[in-house]
Amino acid sequence: MSKIKPPRLAFVDLETTGGTATADRITEVGIIEVDEDGVREWSSLVNPQMPIPEFIQSLTGISNAMVEHAPSFADLADEIRERLADRIFIAHNARFDHGFLKNEFKRTGHEFRPSVLCTVRLSRKLFPGFARHNLDSIAERHRLQVTERHRALGDARLIWQFWQQIHETHAADLLEDTVARLISRPSLPSRLDAFQIESLPTSHGVYLFYGENDLPLYIGKSNNLRRRVLSHFSGDHASAKELEMSQQIERIDWLETAGELGALLQEAALIKKLAPTHNRQLRDNEEVCSWRLVMRKGKLQPVLATTDDLFFGHDPQLHGLFTSTRKAKDALRAIADAYGLCPALLGLEKHRAGKPCFSSQVQKCQGACAGKETVESHNERVAAALESLRLQTWPYEGAIGIRENGAVHVIDCWAYLGSTGTVAEARLLPQQGRQRFDRDVYQIMQKWLPKVSARVVQLGGATDEDPPPGIEITALPGSVLKESANDATNNAANDAANNATPDTD
Numbered sequence: 001m002s003k004i005k006p007p008r009l010a011f012v013d014l015e016t017t018g019g020t021a022t023a024d025r026i027t028e029v030g031i032i033e034v035d036e037d038g039v040r041e042w043s044s045l046v047n048p049q050m051p052i053p054e055f056i057q058s059l060t061g062i063s064n065a066m067v068e069h070a071p072s073f074a075d076l077a078d079e080i081r082e083r084l085a086d087r088i089f090i091a092h093n094a095r096f097d098h099g100f101l102k103n104e105f106k107r108t109g110h111e112f113r114p115s116v117l118c119t120v121r122l123s124r125k126l127f128p129g130f131a132r133h134n135l136d137s138i139a140e141r142h143r144l145q146v147t148e149r150h151r152a153l154g155d156a157r158l159i160w161q162f163w164q165q166i167h168e169t170h171a172a173d174l175l176e177d178t179v180a181r182l183i184s185r186p187s188l189p190s191r192l193d194a195f196q197i198e199s200l201p202t203s204h205g206v207y208l209f210y211g212e213n214d215l216p217l218y219i220g221k222s223n224n225l226r227r228r229v230l231s232h233f234s235g236d237h238a239s240a241k242e243l244e245m246s247q248q249i250e251r252i253d254w255l256e257t258a259g260e261l262g263a264l265l266q267e268a269a270l271i272k273k274l275a276p277t278h279n280r281q282l283r284d285n286e287e288v289c290s291w292r293l294v295m296r297k298g299k300l301q302p303v304l305a306t307t308d309d310l311f312f313g314h315d316p317q318l319h320g321l322f323t324s325t326r327k328a329k330d331a332l333r334a335i336a337d338a339y340g341l342c343p344a345l346l347g348l349e350k351h352r353a354g355k356p357c358f359s360s361q362v363q364k365c366q367g368a369c370a371g372k373e374t375v376e377s378h379n380e381r382v383a384a385a386l387e388s389l390r391l392q393t394w395p396y397e398g399a400i401g402i403r404e405n406g407a408v409h410v411i412d413c414w415a416y417l418g419s420t421g422t423v424a425e426a427r428l429l430p431q432q433g434r435q436r437f438d439r440d441v442y443q444i445m446q447k448w449l450p451k452v453s454a455r456v457v458q459l460g461g462a463t464d465e466d467p468p469p470g471i472e473i474t475a476l477p478g479s480v481l482k483e484s485a486n487d488a489t490n491n492a493a494n495d496a497a498n499n500a501t502p503d504t505d
Helices: 054-061 073-084 094-108 119-126 135-141 152-169 174-184 194-199 225-234 240-248 260-274 326-337 375-387 437-456 492-499
Strands: 008-016 026-034 037-046 090-093 115-118 205-210 216-222 252-255 289-296 299-305 318-322 402-406 407-412 416-418 456-458
Touching: 008 054, 008 073, 008 094, 026 054, 026 073, 026 094, 026 152, 037 152, 054 318, 073 094, 073 119, 073 216, 073 240, 090 094, 090 152, 090 402, 094 119, 094 194, 115 119, 115 174, 119 135, 119 174, 135 152, 152 174, 194 252, 205 260, 216 225, 216 240, 225 240, 225 252, 260 318, 260 407, 260 416, 260 437, 289 326, 289 375, 289 456, 299 326, 299 375, 318 326, 318 375, 326 375, 437 456
Parallel strands: 008 090, 090 115
Antiparallel strands: 008 026, 026 037, 205 216, 205 252, 289 299, 289 318, 402 407, 402 456, 407 416
């Protein structure tokens, strides 16, 4: 088999005082440099400037006495940086070794951002039939020569042997492709401090991208903040939008949340409040409207209602959510055409009593305007045509709290009021005044309420105390939500409503 000869490689292993890169320290470094000039080995004990636990001493054989007079990492930093410069950083469970070196270099005021290849991940890709890929398993499986196990240079030698062996047993093209995919890493925006990325947690939350001022460029949410943010940069050349935003980003802020629901609600609230440049979804509800069916002189007619309406969210005669009056009318016209309804009786066009409307003349209306169909029959067909768009009324008596991992999210009539740490605090939020119906919260809760009904607490009770542990107040009877109109399919009315909503990001 032909061998791949990457120009500069570094096989690295570390011994440490423990497993936490931010709190523990390095006790030994082993590096094998491989390039066109050959193979060179280097290692050094490191004074961790903290005691080595007895368990670690017995595992590695490195005692406190051995490192007492060894150089500190700061003393070795320049030499280690030079040995690793412009090389592919190859380690077993590379996140561990890379994380320790990154934190040690950070303490000395230097960045450390090599191309990283993990041989655990490489082994899994090349040998998917095996369950275990730790260094002992790989050494046994491939009959590698073990010298000093759990010492830095000895383990680096095992990784180097594994590398040589797979180049004898696998096709060059396969290895090139596999390695290229495993070492690909995001290209960070040029103005962004890399330390901000390293500070990002891996928890649920909301992130905010900023440019040169205090107005956010973009707000997003994720179940893993660091991974999601990095995904923006790994694809920042895939679209003009991502590229433009990447070039502008100078800093990142974030807000951790108790869980996925909290992240969804916070994202919707922050986008409305801050109106970031690159967000098109979850914008303000200023123009959101719905069709309310009312009876006028015996005719069932749709009348536009906006979220300023005090009964919006409570009225069972509201149908559809539209982002503008124009889109609402366009959707209603499409429904009228699909169901043969009379646009004149619907109030969409002027009409002289007893005369056929224009749609009747082109056989799109069944003639209720000219007496060919009874008004009662037309009323029934209007109600049936709009039924699938009927909005779910708020199924609770007042505001509710939804528990999520120690937080309580407060919702009232499809509006998010905020999150607190206790039910007692949550009961104070509805007292601050009525919030407008929120289209985005409505759509979020259509999905989530059925899943969290056991964690719902009604906030209108007489007591200000949390219920005893293990006791939850569940949703009111009859609060099973109907299928969202946005999710209905094979229905002309729903098609029209979907066409009337804005494009998604």
